[in-house]
Amino acid sequence: MVFLVITALTVLGGVLAGEHFHSYLLGFGVASTAVGVCYWITFRSTHYPQFALFLLLLGVAAKMTVTAAGVLIGLKHSLITSPFVFSLSYLFFLFASTYCYFRYREYWLTRFRHKDLQ
Secondary structure, eight states: OHHHHHHHHHHHHHHHHGGGHHHHHHHHHHHHHHHHHHHHHHTOOOSOGGGHHHHHHHHHHHHHHHHHHHHHHHHHTTOOSOHHHHHHHHHHHHHHHHHHHHHHHHHHHHHHHHHHHO
16 A cells, blocks of 8 residues: 555656656656665675674765765756755655665565475
8 A cells, every 4th residue: 555655656746846857857766776775785694793883884875975976967967957856856765765675675574484484
């Protein structure tokens, strides 16, 4: 149900963005890439739990780096036509992609647990 709400809000936001659709798509791309990079770095499996805090901080630094690079590239190529639309799009997709990544991780963790129990 939540995925349907996210999809409906995504389509509605794209329609409402109208002439600033490039800003909307750039917000989507930067937010999804930033969260994906942070997720990929932070949840690496390691045999040393002492690295957990380091990986978390490295993930946050990578997320900020991807965001800054995405904004700079968007400004350089004049893709951000409306900073307001970009920031709202970035904020929404930051939360939406974080939710989707964690639901995906939860799905695979429960699948592996059920596999181990059988």
